[in-house]
Amino acid sequence: MDLESSAFFHNQNIPPRYTCDGSNINPPLTVLEPAPGSESLVLIMEDPDIPGGGDPWVHWIAWDIDPLVAEIQEDSTPEGSTEGVTSFETTGYSGPCPPSGTHRYVFKLYALDTLLGLASDSAKDEVLSAMDGHVLDEAEPFIGLYSRDNK
Numbered sequence: 429m430d431l432e433s434s435a436f437f438h439n440q441n442i443p444p445r446y447t448c449d450g451s452n453i454n455p456p457l458t459v460l461e462p463a464p465g466s467e468s469l470v471l472i473m474e475d476p477d478i479p480g481g482g483d484p485w486v487h488w489i490a491w492d493i494d495p496l497v498a499e500i501q502e503d504s505t506p507e508g509s510t511e512g513v514t515s516f517e518t519t520g521y522s523g524p525c526p527p528s529g530t531h532r533y534v535f536k537l538y539a540l541d542t543l544l545g546l547a548s549d550s551a552k553d554e555v556l557s558a559m560d561g562h563v564l565d566e567a568e569p570f571i572g573l574y575s576r577d578n579k
Contacts, residue, residue: 430460431537431567435502442533442572448525449576453503454488459495459537463565466495466539470559472552474515475524477531486514486552487533488521491544510544513551524574531574537567 435455436442444450462469470491474484493500493509505511511519524533540562546554 429462429537429539429565429567431535431570432458432460433570433572434458436572439571440573442524442574447523447574447576450523451503452521452523454500454505454521454523455572456502457500457535457570459498459500462495463539465541466564468540468543469493469495469497470538470540470544470555471500472536472538472555473521474534474536474552475526475531476534477526477529479527484534487516487523488514489552489555491546491555495539510546510548510550512546512555513549519548524572526574526576529575529577533572533574535570535572537570538563539565 433455446455473488474486476484478485489512490505490509493506497506500506513519514522516522541564542562544558
């Protein structure tokens with residue numbers, strides 16, 4: 429299983445369109461070869477480079493994504509999936525907006541053998557807990573970079 433984007437390459441800059449300096453919409457993402465027997469996918473986008481360390485800042489989390497979805501379109505969430513609560517204490521995508529320096533934005537994709545069926549007020553910890561024992565495959569993390577200094 430793999431994850432990529434037609435908007436930017438792995439370890440390259442995320443276009444400002446997908447950040448707080450632009451339209452703040454999610455980039456298109458392509459899902460390649462989910463594990464056979466997958467019942468759903470989970471997508472997590474987070475920033476591990478937050479000032480002061482600590483847990484990564486969650487920018488987007490979605491689950492119960494149909495494993496037959498080949499592409500998550502720009503500015504959309506796949507039909508039937510659920511978006512959860514981010515570190516901004518809102519649901520849905522919130523793009524890169526680092527206070528200073530270049531930050532890494534890590535997109536993680538998991539294939540599960542079940543649907544999670546969690547409520548949209550669920551956050552990352554609840555999703556990870558519900559995923560426990562159900563992960564069939566995990567894509568290599570897909571990383572985009574962004575610095576407000578270089579926009």
